[in-house]
Amino acid sequence: MRGPHDLGGLPAGSVDLSEHEHGFWEKRIDGIRLLLADKQRRLISVDEMRRGIEALGKEAYDKLNYYERWTASVTGVMLEKGVITADELGRKIAEIEERDKARFEDD
Amino acid sequence: MSEHTHDHGHDHDHPHPNQPDIDSEPMGYYQLMGSALGELLIEKGVITADELRAAIENVDSRSPEGGAKVVAKAWTDPEYKARLLENGTAAVDELGIDMPATHLVVVENTDKVHNVIVCTLCSCYPRMLLGLPPDWYKAHAYRSRVVREPRAVLKEFGTELADDVEIRVHDSTADMRYLVLPRRPDGTEGMSEEELVELVSRDCMIGVTLPRSS
Amino acid sequence: MTRFAPGERVLVRRAYPPGHIRTPWYIRGKTGVVERICGEFGNPEELAYGRDGTPKQPLYRVRFLQKEVWDDYAENPNDTVDIEIYEHWLEPAA
Known part of the structure; x- marks a missing residue:
């Protein structure tokens, strides 16, 4: 089956030349991935990350932006390997979301 | 330098590099996931906050x-x-x-x-x-x-x-x-x-x- | 020893397995010429699942004439596309 990432030659519209400055959250997942892949850790290879991105399926692949796909894949591989658990992740996401909401409450 | 003298307002000086960068909007789901992943990896000692800061600086330096x-x-x-x-x-x-x-x-x-x-x-x-x-x-x-x-x-x-x-x-x-x-x-x-x-x-x-x- | 030498005509296997494949869909079944041998590298089809990528695979850069890749190629007939392809995806061209 042709993966959602395998785009060479497919019909597409004109190239959108607009660019955005990379945000902190984008550089952070980039940095996390670099550390997890380094010689000291070897917890994820570039091909494991790509495999995770390809496995998102076409709908998610097309909908998510570049570093959202990276985030989904690196997190997924860390779950597979037991480096983190789904329970830890769910609790931590909720905790950060609360912390983030609090930023708007005391203004 | 008086960063310890006022404690009101929201937390702009969160001590590790997991702060959101877009202050005006709530974090989206994948930003939350990436932030949670970073914090968990630091808490577990898989990576350190200093290593993550250095890695981000390295990304920025190219x-x-x-x-x-x-x-x-x-x-x-x-x-x-x-x-x-x-x-x-x-x-x-x-x-x-x-x-x-x-x-x-x-x-x-x-x-x-x-x-x-x-x-x-x-x-x-x-x-x-x-x-x-x-x-x-x-x-x-x-x-x-x-x-x-x-x-x-x-x-x-x-x-x-x-x-x-x-x-x-x-x-x-x-x-x-x-x-x-x-x-x-x-x-x-x-x-x-x-x-x-x-x-x-x-x-x-x-x-x-x-x-x-x- | 590598199976193919620079200048040799090679056919990209027409295969469609699941998994993590670095041979683009559009080039499978096409014939090109080995431009250079890049060295030996871990097999991404193995690395993708957390294994060590051995045995390493020779990697080639293969040059294809665009008009042979796309039936309706409308630009310069001498235009080419170079693609890196691992040895197990290549066969001698007839």
């Missing part, structure tokens, strides 16, 4: 200026150019640019051949030389079309090549990374290496544009 210096040196030093085309990885290492995981192939534009770089499968890019890739390089339209209608795509970048120029597209599918060595523009004979660096844009090293001549 820019197209690195590639431009390589190009300008190749334009002014024929022996360096020969080494660069023979073994790109070793030649950029001479300038202090380390390519630890991948090999660099430098492809030279001539009056007969024009090179263009793409990665149709993901977004492989010579990050050590050019920094993070631009949005269009990662997007569907460029990746789909530049292998099939390169001239039409280059026109969208404002680049028109003579019909008899042969276009060589390089699809970075594996362990090589590519850098285009553009042709040195006419009329730049008197310019110094430092002045030439200014003419070399990121996009001309990807092959979608040509270098400026002044």
